[in-house]
Amino acid sequence: xxxxxxxxxxxxxxxxxxxxxxxxxxxxxxxxxxxxxxxxxxxxxxxxxxxxxxxxxxxxxxxxxxxxxxxxxxxxxxxxxxxxxxxxxxxxxxxxxxxxxxxxxxxxxxxxxxxxxxxxxxxxxxxxxxxxxxxxxxxxxxxxxxxxxxxxxxxxxxxxxxxxxxxxxxxxxxxxxxxxxxxxxxxxxxxxxxxxxxxxxxxxxxxxxxxxxxxxxxxxxxxxxxxxxxxxxxxxxxxxxxxxxxxxxxxxxxxxxxxxxxxxxxxxxxxxxxxxxxxxxxxxxxxxxxxxxxxxxxxxxxxxxxxxxxxxxxxxxxxxxxxxxxxxxxxxxxxxxxxxxxxxxxxxxxxxxxxxxxxx
Amino acid sequence: xxxxxxxxxxxxxxxxxxxxxxxxxxxxxxxxxxxxxxxxxxxxxxxxxxxxxxxxxxxxxxxxxxxxxxxxxxxxxxxxxxxxxxxxxxxxxxxxxxxxxxxxxxxxxxxxxxxxxxxxxxxxxxxxxxxxxxxxxxxxxxxxxxxxxxxxxxxxxxxxxxxxxxxxxxxxxxxxxxxxxxxxxxxxxxxxxxxxxxxxxxxxxxxxxxxxxxxxxxxxxxxxxxxxxxxxxxxxxxxxxxxxxxxxxxxxxxxxxxxxxxxxxxxxxxxxxxxxxxxxxxxxxxxxxxxxxxxxxxxxxxxxxxxxxxxxxxxxxxxxxxxxxxxxxxxxxxxxxxxxxxxxxxxxxxxxxxxxxxxxxxxxxxxxxxxxxxxxxxxxxxxxxxxxxxxxxxxxxxxxxxxxxxxxxxxxxxxxxxxxxxxxxxxxxxxxxxxxxxxxxxxxxxxxxxxxxxxxxxxxxxxxxxxx
Numbered sequence: 001x002x003x004x005x006x007x008x009x010x011x012x013x014x015x016x017x018x019x020x021x022x023x024x025x026x027x028x029x030x031x032x033x034x035x036x037x038x039x040x041x042x043x044x045x046x047x048x049x050x051x052x053x054x055x056x057x058x059x060x061x062x063x064x065x066x067x068x069x070x071x072x073x074x075x076x077x078x079x080x081x082x083x084x085x086x087x088x089x090x091x092x093x094x095x096x097x098x099x100x101x102x103x104x105x106x107x108x109x110x111x112x113x114x115x116x117x118x119x120x121x122x123x124x125x126x127x128x129x130x131x132x133x134x135x136x137x138x139x140x141x142x143x144x145x146x147x148x149x150x151x152x153x154x155x156x157x158x159x160x161x162x163x164x165x166x167x168x169x170x171x172x173x174x175x176x177x178x179x180x181x182x183x184x185x186x187x188x189x190x191x192x193x194x195x196x197x198x199x200x201x202x203x204x205x206x207x208x209x210x211x212x213x214x215x216x217x218x219x220x221x222x223x224x225x226x227x228x229x230x231x232x233x234x235x236x237x238x239x240x241x242x243x244x245x246x247x248x249x250x251x252x253x254x255x256x257x258x259x260x261x262x263x264x265x266x267x268x269x270x271x272x273x274x275x276x277x278x279x280x281x282x283x284x285x286x287x288x289x290x291x292x293x294x295x296x297x298x299x300x301x302x303x304x305x306x307x308x309x310x311x312x313x314x315x316x317x318x319x320x321x322x323x324x325x326x327x328x329x330x331x332x333x334x335x336x337x338x339x340x341x342x343x344x345x346x347x348x349x350x351x352x353x354x355x356x357x358x359x360x
Numbered sequence: 361x362x363x364x365x366x367x368x369x370x371x372x373x374x375x376x377x378x379x380x381x382x383x384x385x386x387x388x389x390x391x392x393x394x395x396x397x398x399x400x401x402x403x404x405x406x407x408x409x410x411x412x413x414x415x416x417x418x419x420x421x422x423x424x425x426x427x428x429x430x431x432x433x434x435x436x437x438x439x440x441x442x443x444x445x446x447x448x449x450x451x452x453x454x455x456x457x458x459x460x461x462x463x464x465x466x467x468x469x470x471x472x473x474x475x476x477x478x479x480x481x482x483x484x485x486x487x488x489x490x491x492x493x494x495x496x497x498x499x500x501x502x503x504x505x506x507x508x509x510x511x512x513x514x515x516x517x518x519x520x521x522x523x524x525x526x527x528x529x530x531x532x533x534x535x536x537x538x539x540x541x542x543x544x545x546x547x548x549x550x551x552x553x554x555x556x557x558x559x560x561x562x563x564x565x566x567x568x569x570x571x572x573x574x575x576x577x578x579x580x581x582x583x584x585x586x587x588x589x590x591x592x593x594x595x596x597x598x599x600x601x602x603x604x605x606x607x608x609x610x611x612x613x614x615x616x617x618x619x620x621x622x623x624x625x626x627x628x629x630x631x632x633x634x635x636x637x638x639x640x641x642x643x644x645x646x647x648x649x650x651x652x653x654x655x656x657x658x659x660x661x662x663x664x665x666x667x668x669x670x671x672x673x674x675x676x677x678x679x680x681x682x683x684x685x686x687x688x689x690x691x692x693x694x695x696x697x698x699x700x701x702x703x704x705x706x707x708x709x710x711x712x713x714x715x716x717x718x719x720x721x722x723x724x725x726x727x728x729x730x731x732x733x734x735x736x737x738x739x740x741x742x743x744x745x746x747x748x749x750x751x752x753x754x755x756x757x758x759x760x761x762x763x764x765x766x767x768x769x770x771x772x773x774x775x776x777x778x779x780x781x782x783x784x785x786x787x788x789x790x791x792x793x794x795x796x797x798x799x800x801x802x803x804x805x806x807x808x809x810x811x812x813x814x815x816x817x818x819x820x821x822x823x824x825x826x827x828x
Contacts, residue, residue: 009411010409010559013411014503014504020504189421190421288805289781291690294402294403294419295406295417296403296412296416296419300411310419330807336777336778339807340807341808
């Protein structure tokens with residue numbers, strides 16, 4: 001296998017489980033069932049204890065890693081002739097196994113706090129809540145605050161939100177590994193785009209509201225017991241709707257039918273926030289002028305449903321808030337038209353000369 | 361004002377869109393036999409392979425015609441009467457009268473010229489109908505992405521000699537999938553079909569008339585490199601080989617080669633080029649070049665008043681003064697836009713800049729820019745082959761420059777991605793070979809983290825006079 005070029009995508013629409021055949025519906029039903037049981041029943045608790053994991057959430061963590069490793073093998077067999085894919089998938093799996101499973105599992109054994117270093121607010125929505133912060137050792141509280149409010153946005157400004165969504169985040173990691181067979185199913189339609197615009201910003205608004213309410217509760221809760229009830233209800237409603245239903249049941253369960261980034265694209269408040277930063281930042285997808293043949297591979301294999309072709313065929317380098325920088329559009333382009341870049345020198349663009357001379 | 365456009369390809373649709381931008385209320389009619397929607401022909405191989413659906417290959421949403429107010433006629437145009445300003449249609453359809461006519465009827469595949477070439481199981485791969493045929497031969501039918509919408513809608517208004525007819529499937533007649541597929545023609549379409557056959561799990565035989573694959577674009581050393589890769593994939597490459605005839609009982613079973621050898625062959629894709637799809641203009645009086653291309657001036661106007669041509673069917677003047685069609689996606693698009701401006705009365709001229717193109721040969725990316733092989737005899741090449749994590753070849757074509765300098769006039773690059781706009785700028789700036797070698801990394805367009813091309817110092821030296 002040599003870098004660049006090889007095509008692992010052929011036969012996509014000839015494999016039933018990748019093209020919404022009965023097998024795809026069965027996989028989706030099993031996953032939805034799994035999440036419902038995980039969140040609202042306790043059947044997995046004895047199983048977790050039987051294999052020596054403290055509770056069902058560690059079992060879930062172990063299964064999560066297993067699915068990611070399996071999916072990573074699948075991904076790299078198809079798209080592994082790209083250094084970007086190799087580095088990205090390896091980092092993502094490594095972060096998940098070490099920071100989101102082994103470390104939180106081991107830390108309590110040494111009297112530490114169970115803490116997930118790879119998740120930040122607003123994805124990990126309770127990280128900035130006073131209730132949480134006061135229970136954390138000081139260094140972890142500072143890590144959470146600085147990571148969420150400074151590190152994540154600053155990194156997104158310079159490298160795009162991909163540094164998180166496609167290299168670090170567990171949700172993105174699962175989407176890019178276990179979810180890889182279904183990346184072409186993300187809808188590129190205008191209707192899907194309109195839904196995304198509304199939904200993702202509503203969730204962002206909700207998490208800001210919920211965080212604010214919990215902050216106020218910490219300030220005035222002593223004197224207003226009614227507000228405490230309201231704040232706690234707000235938090236549990238958010239946890240139920242966003243934390244369980246949208247991120248788990250819908251966001252992961254429906255991969256085989258709606259594509260692997262249902263959660264990231266439509267509901268993740270972290271993606272919304274970093275997307276806004278990305279629009280102002282340095283990351284972009286550069287388009288080589290007048291070389292696009294409008295074949296549609298970039299748009300079809302964009303897991304975020306971005307119509308990349310519409311930019312490529314009109315010679316427009318672009319930055320979209322939704323783009324998670326997985327790099328697949330550039331990878332699948334048969335004419336090498338696209339390239340992801342962190343632009344530190346905008347001058348290059350102005351020097352670019354257009355080739356086709358049109359006299360009108 | 362009624363604008364009629366024959367053809368629903370990139371030249372036709374881009375002209376229609378440009379016309380609509382200019383004329384909000386004009387009547388715009390698109391006549392097309394082949395397909396319901398505008399699609400990217402260059403993506404046909406990806407539908408065949410199961411990588412894309414039909415809808416994926418359509419650059420605009422399907423409501424384009426309604427949104428833009430285009431009338432779409434699914435029928436074959438069978439003639440033009442410039443004096444009466446009307447287009448004759450096949451079937452029982454009434455002739456269409458026009459004020460301005462754009463002919464953008466594209467190319468048709470060159471058919472198999474050999475005895476037995478019309479046996480079922482032998483076909484071409486240029487049209488939607490070719491795709492439908494080859495999907496059935498290779499896979500037994502379309503993928504789960506579905507067949508083309510309204511695939512048969514044109515059959516009531518077509519003719520027997522149309523390239524958009526459907527044809528019998530040898531797999532159905534034989535009752536079994538092909539085992540010995542063959543592709544004839546050492547060019548881009550040929551190698552694309554080879555790739556899809558490999559993806560379908562078959563080991564095709566690749567019959568090339570010339571001494572090596574794709575002499576139109578690459579030289580013997582570059583080609584040897586590609587043929588090596590083809591053989592690694594299990595393709596049986598036969599160069600300098602021609603077909604005598606095909607044989608078979610009801611469907612193709614054997615091919616007889618010019619060496620006298622007979623090889624089994626139960627599926628054959630003929631990819632020996634395309635020709636302008638202009639036979640239907642034979643009695644129109646519109647001037648065509650010897651190859652059939654519609655002769656147009658700089659404003660893409662044909663010899664008939666009010667009639668223009670754009671895209672593969674238009675014979676345009678090239679940068680070196682020769683006249684022939686430019687069978688490229690982006691030039692067709694540009695020609696469509698220029699034609700629309702000319703049809704609107706603008707004083708425009710279609711000007712082609714430096715030659716450039718790109719392609720993908722199985723898993724090898726290809727970029728070319730400038731003069732690589734246009735018959736100039738004072739050209740020589742600096743060549744470097746890279747064999748590491750990336751396998752690539754770099755060929756920089758030079759002419760004698762000022763003093764001792766070699767002036768760079770062209771690039772032929774395999775295995776890596778390059779920004780052709782930068783390469784062309786260097787050609788225009790008349791850069792020397794040593795300057796270009798010093799700056800080559802500025803034209804990189806590889807994806808991130810790909811190790812850069814390193815040219816060892818001993819390879820940097822320009823070849824001495826003897827080697828030239």
